[in-house]
Amino acid sequence: DAGVIQSPRHEVTEMGQEVTLRCKPISGHNSLFWYRQTMMRGLELLIYFNNNVPIDDSGMPEDRFSAKMPNASFSTLKIQPSEPRDSAVYFCASSSSGSPLHFGNGTRLTVT
């Protein structure tokens, strides 16, 4: 199994630009999570999808953040417009009922 695949691995953009992060979960997993990791706040859950439906988006920091899951094998996290304080590592993770959480290798976002 290829595991959770995220792209790009690194993204550098200027403040005000739109950023789209992509995730392919493990085949057969029906739950997908987006996490953000920073030194100050650690690992924070942004949004949780189950069977492609957003169940909990209480961690999404602002309306500038949005996430979609159009099908079972693909999800995006979009930031528009981006700000320097959005700089972080964004992780996608997936699981299925009764299985542990599997993380991708993350996207390191730098907003200048």
Place this chain on the structure above:
Amino acid sequence: GENVEQHPSTLSVQEGDSAVIKCTYSDSASNYFPWYKQELGKGPQLIIDIRSNVGEKKDQRIAVTLNKTAKHFSLHITETQPEDSAVYFCAANGDSSYKLIFGSGTRLLVRP
């Protein structure tokens, strides 16, 4: 909501010695406690987990203990090796079936 505290933040041990990382949680509803290892440039990877109906679980050189009364759980690594050097995170699920609250992490350095 759930709050997870983790200590120490950094730990340096000599190769072959044991390492112990401790976490406390606040929500008595928590019943799932995973531990993740994160290497540089990678996502967190599950190394061991324990559920609240078990007091201890062991997997080769790694063991986890849980004290529900005191609301704390610990990771024990014996016979440490340089490749054990990484950041370790504990987590608890609170009253959620899907949401993990992570500790702040412990950077473990194993000196050869």
